[in-house]
Amino acid sequence: MRTIDRTHDAAATSWLGSANAPGTDFPVQNLPFAVFRRAGSRETPRGGVAIGNEVLDLAALSGTQCLDGLALQAAQSCAAPVLNDFFALGPVAWRTLRGALFDLLHKGTAATTPSHVEAVRGCLVPQPDVEYVLPVRIGDYTDFYTSIHHARTISRLLDPKGEVPRNFQWVPTAYHGRVSSIGIAGQQFRRPHGQALRDGSSTPEYGPSRRLDYELELGIYVGAGNALGERIALSRAEDHVFGISLLNDWSARDIQAWEMAPLGPFHAKNFATTVSPWIVTMDALAPYRKPWTRPAADPQPLPYLESESHRAGGAIDIRLEVSIETHRMREARLPPEPMSRTSFRHHYWSVAQMVTHHAAGGCNLQAGDLLGSGTISGPEPAEAGALMELALSGKKPVQLSNGERRSFLEDGDAIIFQGWCEREGFSRIGFGFNHGLVLPALSQSEE
Amino acid sequence: MRTIDRTHDAAATSWLGSANAPGTDFPVQNLPFAVFRRAGSRETPRGGVAIGNEVLDLAALSGTQCLDGLALQAAQSCAAPVLNDFFALGPVAWRTLRGALFDLLHKGTAATTPSHVEAVRGCLVPQPDVEYVLPVRIGDYTDFYTSIHHARTISRLLDPKGEVPRNFQWVPTAYHGRVSSIGIAGQQFRRPHGQALRDGSSTPEYGPSRRLDYELELGIYVGAGNALGERIALSRAEDHVFGISLLNDWSARDIQAWEMAPLGPFHAKNFATTVSPWIVTMDALAPYRKPWTRPAADPQPLPYLESESHRAGGAIDIRLEVSIETHRMREARLPPEPMSRTSFRHHYWSVAQMVTHHAAGGCNLQAGDLLGSGTISGPEPAEAGALMELALSGKKPVQLSNGERRSFLEDGDAIIFQGWCEREGFSRIGFGFNHGLVLPALSQSEE
Known part of the structure; x- marks a missing residue:
């Protein structure tokens, strides 16, 4: 650290x-x-x-x-x-x-x-x-799934008896993501097509996603890599990290639900991912560290993911806010409206644990690789990092002050992330903005 | 075509x-x-x-x-x-x-x-x-899961009542893979460490994989790409493919079993992937095309994955052979021993369908992207493209003629793939060799 x-x-x-x-x-x-x-x-x-x-x-x-x-x-x-x-x-x-x-x-x-x-x-x-x-030529992009609050809510939304996957408390879960469709803040992307099972049907349809969502994440940039076949000790993990930006892991929930078993999300994520331009260095983040803790009732990490100094300061208090600017808000010159706020300090696995786990099988990280933190949701419902969570999968649409409601994103919606750190006795530092805009799906005639 | x-x-x-x-x-x-x-x-x-x-x-x-x-x-x-x-x-x-x-x-x-x-x-x-x-700077690597014979066997090995995932017959299933650890034929890699649940234990251990395997695949190179947000019609899909090589998707089955739900394989695959040096062009493969068929009882593809000309010649008869050369065989100067033979013509989804599906959500393919075909297993047990299938997850180890047996790969084992095409009235053409060697796991003292 x-x-x-x-x-x-x-x-x-x-x-x-x-x-x-x-x-x-x-x-x-x-x-x-x-x-x-x-x-x-x-x-x-x-x-x-x-x-x-x-x-x-x-x-x-x-x-x-x-x-x-x-x-x-x-x-x-x-x-x-x-x-x-x-x-x-x-x-x-x-x-x-x-x-x-x-x-x-x-x-x-x-x-x-x-x-x-x-x-x-x-x-x-x-x-x-x-x-x-884009600040780097991204060699590989890995997206994590490491907020237990996000995992709990999503599991319950998918199945009323749903529980967090049994490996979640042991493995900083991750999957490989798509590099080619990563864009810089300001990215505008078409609503993706894909296969989905519509309610009541036993066979899928191919068409534009009806359940488009954002995911509030941090983008963690690998600074220096490790050689193939070697590992990275937890105590040295952050020496391999240059810094952190904001990342929107746009997600098509209907496509994801149908395609995901058994090999994970593919079309549901690979149409666009947006990163903010400014990378805040790990050096700049030094004052905002917090102890990394885990509830005593939970399994504690395996030894390769655990150390005393990590417990002392493994977490980072990065405050985050998600706002929406709909087409109607833009037309009426209304400012973007905040929908949720949370902090990265609630995350179940830390940046260092993600890096150490990534290399634990000998996988070589390289300078410029990008790690998505996974959706950042806090313990309270209002701290959810995805619209699907905030709106309970459409059961409780988010009410906007101009009268609009949102269960999922509509064409013309822009989503804006902001991030900052503050601590008594230290300056406030910020991450700038990460914004992206949903365009209508490609029509048949445009093919 | x-x-x-x-x-x-x-x-x-x-x-x-x-x-x-x-x-x-x-x-x-x-x-x-x-x-x-x-x-x-x-x-x-x-x-x-x-x-x-x-x-x-x-x-x-x-x-x-x-x-x-x-x-x-x-x-x-x-x-x-x-x-x-x-x-x-x-x-x-x-x-x-x-x-x-x-x-x-x-x-x-x-x-x-x-x-x-x-x-x-x-x-x-x-x-x-x-x-x-490596013949290209690989931008993104995508691995498919598109042999129904492989999917059936693996599903049954994981669960006696296991069935092929319900989306398998609709979606050419794929996940994003790791680019940095892809090596050229001759690659030697350390047995990976990872988390696994050992028999009878309810908590995972971290250590060297005990169930290391190969997967017989083809490596399909994207030639010309598509713009982000655009799609690729099935009729034009092969215009985007330069050619095909051999690919070994090395897999750690014990790590995979523990980590895979819900986001797919990660450590189980990202320690090494080996491709053969020679890329056989789609032009050279023209004489070896076969009709693409699907059993009438199975669901037929959605319209975007279906066409008459695709039915006429969407499949390719690429013959494949897997051989093993153990450390003892090498010491005794014995030649590599074939373990299985099959053909890509049995594949449930074709190259064109994989390309069209990949871009169907607007994901941009780029020149030099690599697609793994997914494990290629034929209809007969002896045509299995992975050792786990051949040895029925250790229940029926493969007997080698020098007296050795294999349920999974051991340190010092080399796996060799060969591929070729032949057809009456045409020349035989080949893919050369794809070979890779398992080194012992990194010991604690080497860290």
């Missing part, structure tokens, strides 16, 4: 005013990474760091005299259109660059001479002027 | 003697593609085509005067260390290059002037002198 150092000092301010604005997602204590270019341009995308309302262009910065040594080498690796090489440099390089950027952006350290400030100012691009692309 | 043309003429011979040897996998009618370099060298890998005992180096060939037009452009795209760009050119380019290579290698066509023969000879590298690498 990362340590708390000068970069987390709540008293630190930046010479850039927007970084000190109350409620900003991107104070100098955050410094998340993305890949961007000027919107609508043909520029080669490159790495950038968020500060206030600006993006610090790391390709431009590595052409200045502001950095040297390992920090310069790390910034140079961010000048590429994907951050895989930067991720592969490992945690010392990540931390060194973070520290150097903090020193350059922080008001009143030795590094912030007037000429440095001028040079850094020349590398800033206003956030409203940029567009984001 | 591809048409039969001059490149399939059984009377055609090559000026290269080894291409005309009886029983060769690589006559002039085959011309499969791989990526290779001289063994032990630091050469940049590049595309090659098998002819007799040689590899025709396509990077070298594109530097000669032997090709022009689209054939030259296609050959140039094969000069790269991966064939993704070549695959993305599409079926006309593939067929044009195939035709041009046939004309150059065939004895007695206008293209085979003495100077051309001399130039082509200069581009040949003996197969024993080369090593192979």
